[in-house]
Amino acid sequence: MNNRTIGVIPLDNRACCFQFPKRIGAIAGYDIIHPPIEALGNFMDAGDSERSKEWIRKQAGSVSCLVLSIDQLAYGGLIASRAMDRTLEQCKELLSIIPEIKREYPNLKIAAASVLMRLSITYKNKEFLEYGMMIFKYSQLYDKVHRLGESELREELEQLRECIPAHILQEYLEARKRNHEMNKLILDWCAQGIVDYAVITQEDASPIGMHLSEQKLLMEQIYTSRIQHKAMVYPGADEAVQTLLIRMIQELEGKQARIYPRYSSTAGKLAVADFEDRPVEETVNCHILASGAVRVDHPDEADIVLIVNTPEPDDRPQDTKAYFNSRHNYWDIVQGIKHEISRGRNVAVADVAICNASDLELVQYVLEEGLYLELIAYAGWNTAGNTLGTVLGHAAARWLGMQDSALAHKSAPYHYTFMLERLLDEWAYQAQVRGEINKWIDTELGLNPNHLENQYLIVNEKVQLLMKEKFEQVRTVLLQQINRTNRDGIGVADFHMKDVRLPWNRTFEVSVVADCKFKQA
Known part of the structure; x- marks a missing residue:
């Protein structure tokens, strides 16, 4: 029997993790099942592991x-x-289901994603907002003193420690x-064959910080355990389940995207993107490999x-999500597309130029040239790692879906819907509405805006109003373009934005549910 159902435990209930x-599964022709969304927690409330x-x-x-x-199953989500x-011990007990299931179903492939903690803390109240950047700086100073041996900074480190409330630190x-310790356990299970593939993704960081010593120990464990073929450590977090999902789908299909x-x-x-610890090119290579694809040297x-x-x-x-700098060569990107x-050729765009938003200059040009819906994937949200995981997952899923004409016809609506949702999220909300x-x-x-207290409803209503304006603006543009060239043999009747809301009691992210109405061409 050809089983096209994959079980997923998402990181949390945000759209980037849940939706x-x-x-991506639907675009590749797979049904993704998961626990009820209410089991995954919400913002400061941990999931029911x-x-x-x-x-x-x-x-x-x-x-x-x-x-x-692993973070949802062990702790109740990323925030938790x-x-x-x-x-x-409580976390280990919650994860005991993994070896239990492997014993019962030894041929069942299990992929696991775990987060290497970021350098700062969760901004869960006013006190934590105040001390978040101090914690970030403390981690960097600690690394300089203890790993890099810059002993002259020891006094500054101790002074900073005194400024941070003891219970927070x-x-x-x-x-x-x-x-x-949990990340070490997952690698142990990789070595034992309990977990078939594992990624440990580095959440928000920098080229200096406590995380680097932890990374080194994990990389040594991967080496000594001889699991270099089945475990990775690299920048990312929210997108990791998507990355492993497309990896497993390619394995099931017996294919590997180049x-x-x-x-x-x-x-x-060669630049280090915001909140990451290595050059963009290195991050790209890591995400290609983790997704189950292979990097090639010529188009x-x-x-x-x-x-x-x-x-x-x-x-x-x-403030403005654009460079307005002549060195920012978006002309070359558009001509390249x-x-x-x-x-x-199938073309995807990873828009990592500006953290947590589309590049307004690039997207405007792409839309004006009628190229956006010609792409097989686009993303531009949050960190470079987040964007890369999404765009590679989407692109590989679309590529797989187009291998079979019947599947391509069936999965095309999911593809165009996701493309519209990315535009509304990254270009409309993140690059424009969120700042306003x-x-x-x-x-x-x-x-x-990181904690709306008891004003969620009034803020959410304002967001919905502004997003409707942006949707109508882009809907007209896309409808003029979509049926001009269409490789799927179907026509688009209309685009709709079914729902838009703030998923958590903050403005950092938005959840958009779109819908594309199709007709036979």
């Missing part, structure tokens, strides 16, 4: 493979992973220690050309 894997355990136990015999977020509400350090990365600038591919070898819109290292936009498509909303919150409500 994106379902979209016991319920997720029981869900795995119930579904393991009926799926082709499992893709598990930074707190000490659960001890190491203690929880941060204890959570780091516990989570490191990716040729093309960069918008030489300086940009003639490639199934997918991945065009990477890179950061300008000396000019990071703040045109050229590769004219050669019959944050200013409005500051002037009208006097709140921090």
Whole structure:
């Protein structure tokens, strides 16, 4: 029997963790099942990990493979992973379902994603907002003193320690220690064959910090355990389940996408993107490999050309999500898209130039040239690692879906829907609406947008109003373009935005549910 059902434990209930894997699975022709969304927690409320355990136990015999977020299963989600509400022993007990299932179903493939904790803390109240950057700096100073041997900074480190409330720093350090032990456990299980593939993704970091010593120990463990073929450590977090999902789908299909990365600038591919610890080119290579694809050195070898819109290292936009700098060569990107498509190649765009938003200059040009829906994938959200995981997952899924004409016809609506959702999320909300909303919150409500307190409903209503305006603007443009050229043999009747809302009590992310109405061409 050809089982096209995959069981997933998402990281949490945000769209990037809960909705994106379902979209990617559907584009590739797979049904993604998961625990009920209410079991995954919400913002500061941890997920019900016991319920997720029981869900795995119930579904393991009926799926082709499992893709598990360790942070959801052990701690109750990403936010919960930074707190000490659960001890190491409690977390290990929650994860005991994994070896149990492997014993019962030895041929069931299990992929696991775990997060290497970020350098700062969760901004869960005003106190934590105040000390978040101090914790970040403390981690960097600690690394300089203890790993790099810069003893002259020891006094500054101790002065900073005195400025941070003891209970905040203690929880941060204890959570780091516990989570490191959990990551070591996952690698142990890789070595034992309990977990078939594991990724440990480095959440928000920098080229200096406590995380580097932890990474080194994990890399040594991978080496001594001889599991270099089945475990990786690299930048990312929220997208990791998507990455492992497309890896498992390619394994099930017996195929491997060949990716040729093309960069918008030489300086940009060598730049370290915001919240990451290595050059963009290295991050791209890691994500290609983790996704189960292979990097090739010429577009003639490639199934997918991945065009990477890179950061300008000396000019990071703040309020306006655009560079307005002549060195930012978006013209080359657009001409590259045109050229590769004219050669019959599949083109995807990883928009990592600006952290947590589309590049307004690039997207405007792509839309005006009628190229956006010619792409097989686009993403531009949060960190470079987040964007890369999504765009590679989407691109490989679309490539797989187009291998069979019947499947391509069936999966095309999911593809175009996801493309519209990415545009509304990254271009409309992140690059435009979010900035306007944050200013409005500051002037009208006097709140921090990272925690809306009891004003969620009024802020959410304002977001919905602004997003509807952006949707109508882009809907007209896309409808003029979509049926001009369509490789799927179907026509698009209309685009709809079914739902838009803030998933958590903050403005950092938005959840968009779109819909594309189709007709026979």
